[in-house]
Amino acid sequence: MRRLYVFDTTLRDGEQSLGITLNVHEKIEIxxxxxxxxxxxxxxxxxxxxxxxxxxxxxxxxxxxxVIVCGLSRAVEYDIDCCAESLRExxxxxxxxxxxxxxxxxxxxxxxxxxxxxxxxxxxxKHAKKYVSDVEFYAEDAFRSELPFLARVLEQVIxxxxxxxxxxxxxxxxxxxxxxxxxxxxxxxxxxxxxxVVSIHCHNDLGMATANSVAGIxxxxxxxxxxxxxxxxxxxxxxxxxxxxxxxxxxxxxxxxTGVNTREISATSRLVSRITGVPVPAHKAIVGGNAFMHASxxxxxxxxKERTTYEIINPExxxxxxxxxxxxxxxxxxxxxxxxxxxxxxxxxxxxxxxYQSFLQLADQKGxxxxxxxxxxxxxxxxxxxxxxxxxxxxxxxxxxxxxxTVTLELDGNMTTDAACGNGPVDAVIRAxxxxxxxxxxLEDYTLQSVSRGKEALGEATVKVRCADGVxxxxxxxxxxVIEASARAYINALVKVKRMAExxxxxAYAAIADEVSVFTNL
Ligand code: KIV
Ligand code: ZN
Numbered sequence: 001m002r003r004l005y006v007f008d009t010t011l012r013d014g015e016q017s018l019g020i021t022l023n024v025h026e027k028i029e030i031x032x033x034x035x036x037x038x039x040x041x042x043x044x045x046x047x048x049x050x051x052x053x054x055x056x057x058x059x060x061x062x063x064x065x066x067v068i069v070c071g072l073s074r075a076v077e078y079d080i081d082c083c084a085e086s087l088r089e090x091x092x093x094x095x096x097x098x099x100x101x102x103x104x105x106x107x108x109x110x111x112x113x114x115x116x117x118x119x120x121x122x123x124x125x126k127h128a129k130k131y132v133s134d135v136e137f138y139a140e141d142a143f144r145s146e147l148p149f150l151a152r153v154l155e156q157v158i159x160x161x162x163x164x165x166x167x168x169x170x171x172x173x174x175x176x177x178x179x180x181x182x183x184x185x186x187x188x189x190x191x192x193x194x195x196x197v198v199s200i201h202c203h204n205d206l207g208m209a210t211a212n213s214v215a216g217i218x219x220x221x222x223x224x225x226x227x228x229x230x231x232x233x234x235x236x237x238x239x240x241x242x243x244x245x246x247x248x249x250x251x252x253x254x255x256x257x258t259g260v261n262t263r264e265i266s267a268t269s270r271l272v273s274r275i276t277g278v279p280v281p282a283h284k285a286i287v288g289g290n291a292f293m294h295a296s297x298x299x300x301x302x303x304x305k306e307r308t309t310y311e312i313i314n315p316e317x318x319x320x321x322x323x324x325x326x327x328x329x330x331x332x333x334x335x336x337x338x339x340x341x342x343x344x345x346x347x348x349x350x351x352x353x354x355x356y357q358s359f360l361q362l363a364d365q366k367g368x369x370x371x372x373x374x375x376x377x378x379x380x381x382x383x384x385x386x387x388x389x390x391x392x393x394x395x396x397x398x399x400x401x402x403x404x405x406t407v408t409l410e411l412d413g414n415m416t417t418d419a420a421c422g423n424g425p426v427d428a429v430i431r432a433x434x435x436x437x438x439x440x441x442x443l444e445d446y447t448l449q450s451v452s453r454g455k456e457a458l459g460e461a462t463v464k465v466r467c468a469d470g471v472x473x474x475x476x477x478x479x480x481x482v483i484e485a486s487a488r489a490y491i492n493a494l495v496k497v498k499r500m501a502e503x504x505x506x507x508a509y510a511a512i513a514d515e516v517s518v519f520t521n522l
């Protein structure tokens with residue numbers, strides 16, 4: 001079997017594009033799960049983009065074991081120095097440096113001649129090699145470059161010491177056969193290509209990132225880059241879980257394997273969705289809520305007779321357990337714990353009773369408790385321990401849109417009540433909370449979705465608030481009452497903002513300076 005290396009950039013290409021700044025604790029939580037998933041490389045951030053990002057890459061580099069920790073840099077000395085500094089304590093550090101190689105980027109953005117680009121690329125790799133032995137070079141917009149020029153750049157950076165060469169389809173313009181052609185061209189025209197791993201990095205603008213990546217792998221690429229749930233710039237990056245499962249499902253035909261523990265895929269997807277606030281569409285391949293549902297009678301009949309008639313992946317292989325029991329208020333602690341463990345949660349013994357009591361409360365409200373409810377319950381329990389608790393919310397409405405909310409919160413142990421009018425009940429509740437908490441934030445986005453089935457299904461609210469220093473923070477709340485779910489989500493975000501202001505959870509600022517034209521020649 002040929003071993004394919006899996007490079008995860010959820011925390012860099014995924015995070016920077018969302019405009020969401022994950023704080024270092026959130027990054028660590030995701031990174032630890034990525035280690036459990038078994039990826040080979042974690043791109044932790046872009047250290048030169050801000051002191052916050054440098055700090056969070058430094059923390060990840062220090063904490064993560066058994067995985068390559070990588071930082072991104074432009075082909076600029078300052079960026080590479082920041083990367084090296086942040087990776088100093090990494091067990092396996094990698095600097096990922098590079099420059100654009102397509103005519104449009106070189107002429108219009110960089111304002112550099114091809115010779116100057118080659119010179120900068122080589123100088124960047126040589127500079128990075130002073131710090132680490134593992135240097136990956138990215139040839140940005142490789143797919144729209146002139147192939148002989150691409151080959152020339154790659155040959156020279158490999159001669160300068162690059163161990164991995166990344167040939168991205170930065171704008172998601174390729175089709176699978178064309179992308180495969182580019183990989184083959186590189187393999188056949190770069191004389192020293194045997195000294196480096198060819199890496200592929202696709203974007204999904206035409207919905208072909210997974211197909212292009214699989215084509216690139218079949219054409220001989222040794223590393224694939226992507227993000228969990230495909231989050232990323234514009235239409236996103238390659239969904240790693242899709243590529244991994246395409247390779248896994250066809251392993252006897254392709255003869256390729258990865259180090260990924262596929263049973264962790266579902267848990268990783270949920271975690272990334274919860275922390276970034278980016279929902280996974282129900283029909284999304286591999287990790288969508290409907291990915292293993294069979295609705296039509298003919299399909300149900302087929303699956304009951306023989307699962308493989310309509311199911312190419314056993315859901316358990318990606319960590320979705322068979323639904324044998326439905327929990328209810330009659331379910332005991334043992335059944336509750338057993339199901340949690342099947343879903344990949346192993347709560348500490350001392351937290352189990354609190355969780356069980358929350359479960360019973362939910363079961364009383366809903367009757368039947370489904371897996372999605374348990375995921376929501378566990379996701380919610382993670383954000384507990386806040387110093388703002390909801391004591392009471394009451395709302396009166398007048399007409400279609402006017403509402404008045406009276407909210408009582410326990411703030412640092414003290415009960416306080418205030419009321420506000422708003423354009424609908426959620427707006428009124430948020431305004432009342434603002435009056436009570438007094439944190440200067442702007443609500444930028446609000447979504448509400450049903451977590452599971454049934455008329456008493458849990459509602460999950462997600463809010464994105466912008467704080468005074470421009471950072472976007474995600475808050476999430478669940479409840480069978482959608483107004484309460486909204487209030488919880490808003491308070492969850494305010495708690496995070498307050499912690500940031502106190503210096504706890506300083507964010508990893510993600511805004512990346514787009515002034516590459518101020519290029520520093522090395
Ligand atoms: O899409 C791209 O070209 C990138 C590079 C910076 C690796 O993300
Ligand atoms: Zn990218």
